Amino acid sequence: MANVPKQPVTDDSIVVRQLSHYQFSWVAGEPGRPGAYTLQLVLDQGAWEEVLTLDPDDADNLQELLSSAGTVFYDVRRRTLMFGTTPVGRG
Template sequence: MPDGNDAQEQQLERRYKIRQVTDYQASWTERGRGEPGKFTIQLILDKGVDEYIIEANSDDVDVILKLLKRADHAMFDMERKVLMFENLDIGD
């Protein structure tokens, strides 16, 4: 029988499927000659245990890449599709 801490941990794990972003790759794909392309950011989660592809416009890609660079760590909630950043270096 699990103790109180184990039960709480299991309940939180069921509620949130959060993985650490351990690497990422940005890409741009041509859709057709003279047409706007498509930007994606591939998030590598927990050293390859999982991955997620974000499709974003050019403004969002720029911001996301800057946040990934400035954060000590980034986490991704698989269920809620939320990218979270820890300890951002917001200096120059």
């Protein structure tokens, strides 16, 4: 008997989603305190959204990775961005 997924499949049961759009923002801190960068991820054409708080170095690195990657996935449970895919044997 084949593995049958638990039913019903819901938005919350989908673990890995494809990044559709993203937006960086900067949020001002309290007076005299530094601000924070945020990255809003729009996943599966708006089926799910996630907002990450970043330090300036991470924001810079992620901007570079996101602007050059053809496909990006996001693991919702592990809060992990995965850039591109490589077919087996083509590493």
